[in-house]
Amino acid sequence: MPYLSLTEEEKKSMLGEIGVRSFDELIKDIPVSLRDPKILLSPSLSEPEVQDLISKLGRKNTTTRDALSFLGAGSYEHFIPAAAIEIVGRQEFMTAYTPYQPEASQGTLQAIYEYQSLMTELTGLDVSNASHYDGATSLAEAALVALKHTDRLKLLVARSLHPHYRETIRTYLAGTPYKVEELGFDVKGNFNREELTAKLDASVAGVIFQTPNFFGNVEDLEGISEQLHANGSLMILTANPLSLGLFKSPGEWGADIAAGEGQPLGLSMEFGGPYLGYFVTTQALMRRIPGRLAGLTEDADGKRAFCLTLQAREQHIRRERASSNICSNQALCALAACAYMTLLGKKGIREIAEINWDRANYLRQKISKLKNFEVDSGSIIFNEFRVKSKKPFARIEEKLMAQGIFPGVALELFYPELKDQFLVCATETKSKEALDRFVEALAKC
Amino acid sequence: MLISLDDRLSFEKSKPGRRAVSLPKGRFSDGDSLRSIPKGLLRQTSIGFPELSEPDIVRHFINLSRKNFSVDTHFYPLGSCTMKYNPKVNEWAARQEKFTALHPLQSDATVQGMLQILWELEEGLKEISGMDRFTLQPAAGAHGELTGMMLVRAYHAAHGGPTRTKVLVPDSSHGTNPASAALFGYHVVEIKSNSHGCVDLEDLKQHLDEHVACLMLTNPNTLGLFEKNILEITKLVHQHGGLLYYDGANLNPLLGIARPGDMGFDIIHINLHKTFSTPHGGGGPGAGPVGVKKHLIPFLPGPLVEQTKKGYAWASHSSQSIGRVKLFHGNVGVMIRAYAYLKTLGKEGLRKVSEAAILNANYMKEMLKDTFRVATQGPCMHEFVLSLKSFAAQGVHAGDVGKRLLDFGFHAPTVHFPLVVPEALMIEPTETEARETLDLFIEAMKEIAREIVTDPEKVKTAPHTLPVRRPNDVLAARKPILSYRDQVREKVLLAEAAA
Numbered sequence: 001m002p003y004l005s006l007t008e009e010e011k012k013s014m015l016g017e018i019g020v021r022s023f024d025e026l027i028k029d030i031p032v033s034l035r036d037p038k039i040l041l042s043p044s045l046s047e048p049e050v051q052d053l054i055s056k057l058g059r060k061n062t063t064t065r066d067a068l069s070f071l072g073a074g075s076y077e078h079f080i081p082a083a084a085i086e087i088v089g090r091q092e093f094m095t096a097y098t099p100y101q102p103e104a105s106q107g108t109l110q111a112i113y114e115y116q117s118l119m120t121e122l123t124g125l126d127v128s129n130a131s132h133y134d135g136a137t138s139l140a141e142a143a144l145v146a147l148k149h150t151d152r153l154k155l156l157v158a159r160s161l162h163p164h165y166r167e168t169i170r171t172y173l174a175g176t177p178y179k180v181e182e183l184g185f186d187v188k189g190n191f192n193r194e195e196l197t198a199k200l201d202a203s204v205a206g207v208i209f210q211t212p213n214f215f216g217n218v219e220d221l222e223g224i225s226e227q228l229h230a231n232g233s234l235m236i237l238t239a240n241p242l243s244l245g246l247f248k249s250p251g252e253w254g255a256d257i258a259a260g261e262g263q264p265l266g267l268s269m270e271f272g273g274p275y276l277g278y279f280v281t282t283q284a285l286m287r288r289i290p291g292r293l294a295g296l297t298e299d300a301d302g303k304r305a306f307c308l309t310l311q312a313r314e315q316h317i318r319r320e321r322a323s324s325n326i327c328s329n330q331a332l333c334a335l336a337a338c339a340y341m342t343l344l345g346k347k348g349i350r351e352i353a354e355i356n357w358d359r360a361n362y363l364r365q366k367i368s369k370l371k372n373f374e375v376d377s378g379s380i381i382f383n384e385f386r387v388k389s390k391k392p393f394a395r396i397e398e399k400l401m402a403q404g405i406f407p408g409v410a411l412e413l414f415y416p417e418l419k420d421q422f423l424v425c426a427t428e429t430k431s432k433e434a435l436d437r438f439v440e441a442l443a444k445c
Numbered sequence: 446m447l448i449s450l451d452d453r454l455s456f457e458k459s460k461p462g463r464r465a466v467s468l469p470k471g472r473f474s475d476g477d478s479l480r481s482i483p484k485g486l487l488r489q490t491s492i493g494f495p496e497l498s499e500p501d502i503v504r505h506f507i508n509l510s511r512k513n514f515s516v517d518t519h520f521y522p523l524g525s526c527t528m529k530y531n532p533k534v535n536e537w538a539a540r541q542e543k544f545t546a547l548h549p550l551q552s553d554a555t556v557q558g559m560l561q562i563l564w565e566l567e568e569g570l571k572e573i574s575g576m577d578r579f580t581l582q583p584a585a586g587a588h589g590e591l592t593g594m595m596l597v598r599a600y601h602a603a604h605g606g607p608t609r610t611k612v613l614v615p616d617s618s619h620g621t622n623p624a625s626a627a628l629f630g631y632h633v634v635e636i637k638s639n640s641h642g643c644v645d646l647e648d649l650k651q652h653l654d655e656h657v658a659c660l661m662l663t664n665p666n667t668l669g670l671f672e673k674n675i676l677e678i679t680k681l682v683h684q685h686g687g688l689l690y691y692d693g694a695n696l697n698p699l700l701g702i703a704r705p706g707d708m709g710f711d712i713i714h715i716n717l718h719k720t721f722s723t724p725h726g727g728g729g730p731g732a733g734p735v736g737v738k739k740h741l742i743p744f745l746p747g748p749l750v751e752q753t754k755k756g757y758a759w760a761s762h763s764s765q766s767i768g769r770v771k772l773f774h775g776n777v778g779v780m781i782r783a784y785a786y787l788k789t790l791g792k793e794g795l796r797k798v799s800e801a802a803i804l805n806a807n808y809m810k811e812m813l814k815d816t817f818r819v820a821t822q823g824p825c826m827h828e829f830v831l832s833l834k835s836f837a838a839q840g841v842h843a844g845d846v847g848k849r850l851l852d853f854g855f856h857a858p859t860v861h862f863p864l865v866v867p868e869a870l871m872i873e874p875t876e877t878e879a880r881e882t883l884d885l886f887i888e889a890m891k892e893i894a895r896e897i898v899t900d901p902e903k904v905k906t907a908p909h910t911l912p913v914r915r916p917n918d919v920l921a922a923r924k925p926i927l928s929y930r931d932q933v934r935e936k937v938l939l940a941e942a943a944a
Binding site: 001002003004005006010011014015017018020023025026027028029030031034035036037039040041042043044045047049050051053055056057058059060061062063064065066067069071073074075077081083086087090091092093094095096097098099100101102103104105106107108110111112113114116117118120121122124126127128129130131133134135136137144162163164167168170171172174175176220222244245246248249251252261268269270271272273274275279286290292293295296297298299300301303304305306307308309310311312314315316317318319320321322325326327328329330331332333335338339341342343344345346347348349350351352354355357358359361362364365380401406409419428432435445 | 452454455456459463464465468469471472473474478479482483485486487488490491492494495496497499503506507508509512513514515516517519521523526527528529531534536537538541542543544545547548549550551555556557558559561562569572575584585586587588590591595598599600602619620621625626628629633670671672673675701703704707708716722724725727728729730731733746763767768770771772776777778779781785787788789790791792797799800803804805807811812819823824825826847849851856862867876878879880882908911913914915916917918920926928929930931944
């Protein structure tokens with residue numbers, strides 16, 4: 001074992017110094033009937049063998065780089081600056097623990113503080129936590145915050161919210177007194193305003209919207225926060241953080257909580273994780289925030305210092321009365337997002353949003369001219385949109401896959417009524433040639 | 446000067462006009478088509494991100510990294526956190542583009558290597574823990590506990606019978622245990638520890654009735670003791686119709702030695718970021734796969750990976766499944782690291798890890814027991830707890846000793862936990878540390894004990910060699926400044942007050 005330091009001689013001598021004759025004396029509390037279980041595992045591999053195995057398994061995958069991919073739906077292919085990769089790779093960040101000892105963790109703490117600062121700038125809200133597991137769980141926690149804060153029992157969730165997020169929220173609330181109701185979407189895929197007005201009663205704690213929504217449409221949320229607040233309900237918004245370089249922020253829409261997925265901020269797709277749940281809210285809800293917060297303070301000598309703060313909300317202090325049970329979060333992913341946003345800077349965040357908008361709009365324009373496919377050119381989109389195929393999508397997918405193209409995510413998987421419709425995503429990673437190649441391939445279907 | 450004195454935030458280093466990343470200039474759609482977006486949907490406020498060049502930013506972050514203790518730079522004997530070495534081949538594996546560039550919704554046929562890793566990791570976890578199936582979705586230990594509580598609830602609901610409202614946790618348990626149970630409205634009941642530091646069987650019996658949903662237990666417990674009555678405990682809870690949940694935070698000393706599944710546990714989580722050597726990342730990401738016995742498999746979150754004739758595939762949810770607890774498939778990057786570790790360990794490495802972890806802990810305990818009071822009797826497992834109550838006369842607390850250790854180049858042990866020991870200092874050396882490191886730490890502890898007598902102030906005001914000393918957390922909580930925005934706002938307020 002390459003990671004163990006004790007030699008056989010040292011082991012023997014340490015047993016003697018401990019004052020036992022054999023190792024078994026140290027584990028005498030373990031009932032004999034439990035000891036030495038039969039375990040079926042393959043034999044230990046050397047490092048070259050491990051590398052070889054990993055490479056072999058890797059070759060059994062066809063990645064989004066091997067193919068030409070237009071998959072989105074909650075996980076996005078983006079360029080990651082090399083400097084961001086190097087920063088996150090620093091083992092002083094990676095192999096540190098939670099910064100409970102602030103003197104030994106000023107690096108992590110300042111980075112979290114800067115992450116929180118960047119997220120408040122991006123979302124236009126007041127207070128960001130240090131990260132949550134992912135978009136789905138962060139939204140589920142936002143739902144719990146709304147239910148507890150308003151002391152009401154019902155949550156309205158737009159059906160145009162990512163299906164995995166909706167399912168996670170349902171899982172979190174199952175078996176509790178809380179109820180979830182859904183808001184349908186119209187023919188364009190935008191949430192249904194009349195239904196909202198009809199369902200918004202005194203039992204509604206909060207309403208969850210997504211923009212751009214799961215179908216890629218940027219939602220018009222004009223007047224929504226006023227309507228909700230007049231009813232005593234909270235507005236919870238999940239937005240693709242990269243889209244906020246161009247489109248209205250949760251703060252501008254009057255949202256009380258912005259919670260969602262931070263993967264587009266410099267995290268690779270990695271088959272679904274680790275990602276980054278962001279959670280940003282107003283001053284009024286500050287003390288209900290789940291998870292860690294880094295704060296600015298002074299040290300004993302009056303110097304600027306950072307520490308974890310408002311810990312009285314957390315499980316290690318408050319146990320069964322904690323506001324959330326979260327302990328480990330996604331700190332390193334927050335660092336990645338922090339480095340990414342810093343590298344983009346004030347101008348870059350707008351530019352990258354524009355480029356995404358440009359690529360997706362160009363592609364939609366081109367596809368709108370194909371006879372076997374329909375798109376809604378009137379919807380405002382960010383970097384993905386819905387396409388309706390006149391032929392069975394399964395056949396089209398099969399055909400394109402054979403040419404090394406992943407055409408998009410079939411919507412029927414999540415919405416049985418949206419037969420032969422699929423979600424297409426184009427980010428800054430796509431060249432004009434790549435987009436044209438896709439359109440040509442579709443034209444032949 | 447090894448560490449830069451520049452403690453400004455990136456925001457404070459910003460200068461208008463500086464740029465780091467360069468992005469493509471060309472636009473493909475018509476030049477003015479951005480104007481087609483209704484103004485009401487466009488962002489009106491500016492985004493106050495800093496403006497810096499790439500070299501500025503890289504230096505900024507690298508200097509921050511140097512203000513951290515980490516496993517790669519320091520001994521980190523943090524009890525119950527298992528800060529073992531994070532093997533670099535694991536990092537190498539997780540960074541391969543063949544995994545990082547996989548989209549989670551790709552078709553099964555295109556991700557056979559990936560699915561094989563998830564399948565084989567699950568098989569390994571099953572063997573090591575003695576459980577029958579795992580979900581890999583939970584992102585962390587506490588998320589695993591949450592999943593576990595959902596499974597408990599779903600199981601009891603499906604089996605009818607009396608309403609089970611109570612979850613039992615020992616008073617030495619991790620804070621996440623009662624927090625996870627309470628999140629679902631369970632009434633949390635603390636079970637006392639006996640004079641040896643283990644579950645008090647009499648107290649347990651008093652609380653056992655038909656309303657008990659579950660007992661959550663860490664074994665070895667947070668005092669570093671194996672619950673020697675474990676078979677009786679699990680039998681008693683089962684006799685009353687309750688389930689047993691195993692908090693896997695302390696699994697490290699049991700690899701190849703004993704299995705939670707054989708002890709009678711029904712549900713278990715494993716912290717891959719502890720026992721399976723994946724990095725803690727300054728607080729995450731971790732992974733907390735949840736394993737169950739056969740009778741609970743139908744309730745697991747889906748989808749699960751299955752091995753079929755055509756290869757590996759995602760199977761659909763069972764109708765009794767509690768549903769998804771996370772987006773997509775969990776923290777896959779963490780799982781790839783754990784898989785590489787499992788392959789390196791192999792059958793023969795398992796037991797060696799746990800033996801060395803136990804040996805290192807007992808050696809340290811033995812070397813320190815004449816200077817400090819050990820909270821327990823007899824041998825320990827992978828960690829042990831000292832009580833520094835006797836230093837109260839000098840006004841020195843466990844936390845102070847932790848801070849002073851930083852000056853000696855050691856991360857502090859876990860302090861003031863478990864709550865059942867006054868002035869607790871919880872030490873877990875892990876198996877990856879060399880004897881010389883342990884000896885240096887022991888020497889430092891003895892030196893600090895001498896200082897407490899000769900110069901207690903030095904300990905009470907430590908650390909003396911780090912960039913900051915004792916950040917004022919009372920001030921931080923009283924007047925929270927949680928972002929650069931808050932700082933700017935604060936400045937404006939101060940200026941107004943002065944005017």
